[in-house]
Amino acid sequence: MGKTQTETFRGYGKLFGFGTQTAVECRFPEAETVLSAHASTHLAGAEAGNGEVRYYGRTLFSIVYEDADRHICRAEKGVEFSAVAKDERIVPAQTVRIRLAVENVSARREGASIFVTALLGADVALYGEQTFDYLAGGDLVCRRDPVSVYVSHPAEGATEVEDDFEVERIGDILQHAETVHVTSVSCTAGELKVEGETFLGILAMRGEEPCSFERLIPFRIDIPSEASQPGCRAEVHVTVPDVSLAADADEETGKCRIRATLTLRAQGVICEEVAVDGVTDAFSRTHAVRLTYSESGSDGTGETVQFSERVSGKAALSAAIDFSDTLQAVTLQRAEANLVRGENGTRAEGVALATLLVRAPDGSHRGIEMSLPFSVPVQAENADIDVIACGMSARQKEERTIDAEATLKFTLTERLHSSARLIASAEEGEEIPEKDCAISVYVPRAGDGLWELAKRLKKSPEEVVESNPDLEFPIREGQRVVIYRKKAL
DSSP states (O other): OOOEEEEEEEEEEEEEEEEEEEEEEEEETTOSEEEEEEEEEEEEEEEEOSSEEEEEEEEEEEEEEEOTTSOEEEEEEEEEEEEEEEOTTOOTTSEEEEEEEEEEEEEEEETTEEEEEEEEEEEEEEEEEEEEEEEEEESSEEEEOOEEEEEEEEEEEEEEEEEEEEEEOOOOEEEEEEEEEEEEEEEETTEEEEEEEEEEEEEEEETTEEEEEEEEEEEEEEEEOTTOOTTOEEEEEEEEEEEEEEEEEETTTTEEEEEEEEEEEEEEEEEEEEEEOOEEEEEOSSEEEEEEEEEEEEEEEEEEEEEEEEEEEEOEESSOOOTTSEEEEEEEEEEEEEEEEETTEEEEEEEEEEEEEEEOTTSOEEEEEEEEEEEEEEOOSSEEEEEEEEEEEEEOSSTTOOEEEEEEEEEEEEEEEEEEEEEEEEEEEEEOOOOOOSEEEEOOOTTOOHHHHHHHHTSOHHHHHHHOTTOOSSOOTTOOEEEEOOOOO
């Protein structure tokens, strides 16, 4: 059979991933009636062990509540947490990447205290070296079909942005919440560029009543990376680990100037498509060959698309409302969505959520959760979806009914997958008896390609074409193939 040549592919990429959840709880002893509850969480670190990942961080809780004298107050506390996610595939040599999100916040009363619980969802991804052996050449007749392998390169960066804007005069800032919409991710030579906007929602007091307003703050983060090159794709998740707000009142104009300072942290993965020139099939002219294959799969990132959609409709409410209630503020706007495939294409289906603050005729306040379902057509087959809600409003046109509107900002990130099946080794089998006739005529199978025919005849594709220059592929019914063999005198 002769010699064979093998090589080993080595690359860094995502090995596997899974999701997990953990709950973090905080106690507020001073609250009477909770109007709105919010939680934000930030990862401090993560470590891979044998069969498990340990991750830890801090969750910041804030509540707006009414005290026994019907005054609106605020409280804020931070809670450190740690959690363990188990999977038998995890080993210490792997690198952990975790994306944390607050999936749900709930409040309950136990005795004189209020307990607020945040359900944290963790998207856990494990990265490491990807290797496989493949046949690269030798004395066999080889069919080469380059296959794509996706390799990944982690990238991280941070920046600080400031914004200065004017609003109608306010008093105390009660609560704030931030969501991030990434609008552009691009790879240049040596640098990953990320652009987007942070939606800042603020709940404050104006006189004796609450009010809400919002601000879109643009940002840009440049992340140095040797792996970043034109043509690469990347996905980036941006969080806001720290926010500082300051308000100055102007007595003459009756306005208030807000200064916002936001710390942004970007965590991403640069994806590079590598072509491996391996052998997908092979045979020997003189011997039977037993082939062993290596199979591997890799995940990559494709194009990222952004778009906005304005949705409206009847909102579902967590408590009853009527014309005697006064609508005061819409706060804690957010959204969640999934891609759903149907007969008429793919749609983004989900719900826009917010807390509606109202005042009853007796002067007491309530916080009512409202949700606005939506279904939006999208051009996507296999993608991850992120969505934020902003500009959400509520009106009571009919008693006990809320008409809501919201602007949704979507980001779709295409998911790619490549399966590589290459020959890893070839073992020589029995010798094939050599035919002693000078000319053979074969009747091939209709539909055969050049490679299939050459493999059946134990001749290289070049030899088959040289002997039969008029052949057309795929083979048609009734064609004949002539093979000439040189005879030694």
